[in-house]
Amino acid sequence: MRCATEDVCVSRVTSYFEGRGFTVFREVPFFQGWVDLVAIKRGKVVAVEVKVDHPARCFKQARRHTLFAHEVYAALPSSASSGVALRRARDSGIGLLSIGQDVTLVSRSLSPIGPIREYTDRIVSRCLGG
Numbered sequence: 001m002r003c004a005t006e007d008v009c010v011s012r013v014t015s016y017f018e019g020r021g022f023t024v025f026r027e028v029p030f031f032q033g034w035v036d037l038v039a040i041k042r043g044k045v046v047a048v049e050v051k052v053d054h055p056a057r058c059f060k061q062a063r064r065h066t067l068f069a070h071e072v073y074a075a076l077p078s079s080a081s082s083g084v085a086l087r088r089a090r091d092s093g094i095g096l097l098s099i100g101q102d103v104t105l106v107s108r109s110l111s112p113i114g115p116i117r118e119y120t121d122r123i124v125s126r127c128l129g130g
Contacts, residue, residue, distance in 0.1 A: 005052065017048075024037055025039075045071075068122070071108075076098065
């Protein structure tokens with residue numbers, strides 16, 4: 001079943017990470033924008049940008065999240081999560097999640113550099129209310 005709206009897609013991705021033991025936060029402020037999802041588990045911070053269309057914009061926004069997250073993913077409907085999107089993911093080191101009825105990991109996040117600790121701490125503090 002296709003994601004008709006971004007809210008439906010975000011809910012499916014939220015369930016995917018919660019099912020893997022992460023605590024998930026939605027719409028977390030970061031600089032002048034927002035991160036669609038931040039998932040935290042045992043000090044590991046994962047950022048996810050979710051779009052129902054505009055894959056190029058999804059990857060552009062996701063790249064910014066590499067400043068604070070240990071892993072970064074672009075999450076797109078299954079109809080848009082192959083071909084060009086897969087090449088973008090591999091070229092950028094950003095992981096790719098395919099959203100259908102379920103969420104499927106298409107490619108893993110392979111960021112060549114780690115996040116900036118100060119930014120990671122800031123995001124974790126915002127999420128956990130510290």
